Amino acid sequence: MSGPLRLILFDVDGTLVDSQGDIVASMTAAFDAVGHPVPARDAVLGIVGLSLEVAMTRLAPGLGVRDHDMMVTAYKDSYVGLRAAKGAASSPLYPGALAVLEALGGRDEYLLGVATGKSRRGLDALFDSHGLRGRFVTEQVADHHPSKPHPSMVLAAMAETGIDPAHTVVVGDTVFDMEMARAAGARGIGVSWGYHPARDLQGQAVRVIDSFDALPLCLDELWESVA
Structure with missing residues (x-):
């Protein structure tokens, strides 16, 4: 040594x-799940690294806990689905x-x-x-x-x-x-x-x-x- x-x-x-493609796609699914406008791509990529719970509150501060929880679930479901479909290419x-x-x-x-x-x-x-x-x-x-x-x-x-x-x-x-x-x-x-x-x-x-x-x-x- x-x-x-x-x-x-x-x-x-x-x-x-x-993983930006799947991140943006999954965040779009999360916002669609609660009928809220999807933030700009730069805003979505700007929160990468934060935990999902914190990320959702930063991107949609006007929404409540229930909506944030739904968004986290929708994001995870989308991301898992994309990974399963695309494999390493995800x-x-x-x-x-x-x-x-x-x-x-x-x-x-x-x-x-x-x-x-x-x-x-x-x-x-x-x-x-x-x-x-x-x-x-x-x-x-x-x-x-x-x-x-x-x-x-x-x-x-x-x-x-x-x-x-x-x-x-x-x-x-x-x-x-x-x-x-x-x-x-x-x-x-x-x-x-x-x-x-x-x-x-x-x-x-x-x-x-x-x-x-x-x-x-x-x-x-x-x-x-x-x-």
């Missing part, structure tokens, strides 16, 4: 996989994602994990479709935590692995991911290919990268600043 153990936590939607991996996961996973000093707004069921189905089972030593999902940007997911992952904040990084595409990292005392690396504009990540992330290929070097440079 070439150094201390380090934890790299990945967001999923918008970071590892591109949420394709971004270019370079698998190769970089393999490269990082092959380094003894790196522990890989995920911190996602997906449910346990949704994450399991995604991992099965892409053959990603067993690549991550810690998997934090929405079922067991408050919504991002609360630091609960990162804190739990660090506790599970015994890694301190100075040696923990969150890789994500949203401001919520970066805020979550900072709230846990960790650092965030933003990715420009996801659902929040790169300019919005600049003030929150220690670095914003434009391709998966840039991640290994970015991590090496980052760790050089840690005693």
Whole structure:
């Protein structure tokens, strides 16, 4: 082993996989279920990463709890149906994602994990479709935590692995991911290919990268600043 153990936590939607088509379609189904106008695409993608309950209240603040609950159910039903019909094509991996996961996973000093707004069921189905089972030593999902940007997911992952904040990084595409990292005392690396504009990540992330290929070097440079 070439150094201390380090934890790299990945967001999923918008970071590892591109699921925007199914997200927008399922959100449309959710709003149709309560007869409410569907928000613009940018607004829908802007809440990716939040738990569904929080996302619905942000997108439709004028609706009540009963409507929000119906929307969550309709969204989940639509998403499950789309995934069953399309398989891996429902949420394709971004270019370079698998190769970089393999490269990082092959380094003894790196522990890989995920911190996602997906449910346990949704994450399991995604991992099965892409053959990603067993690549991550810690998997934090929405079922067991408050919504991002609360630091609960990162804190739990660090506790599970015994890694301190100075040696923990969150890789994500949203401001919520970066805020979550900072709230846990960790650092965030933003990715420009996801659902929040790169300019919005600049003030929150220690670095914003434009391709998966840039991640290994970015991590090496980052760790050089840690005693």
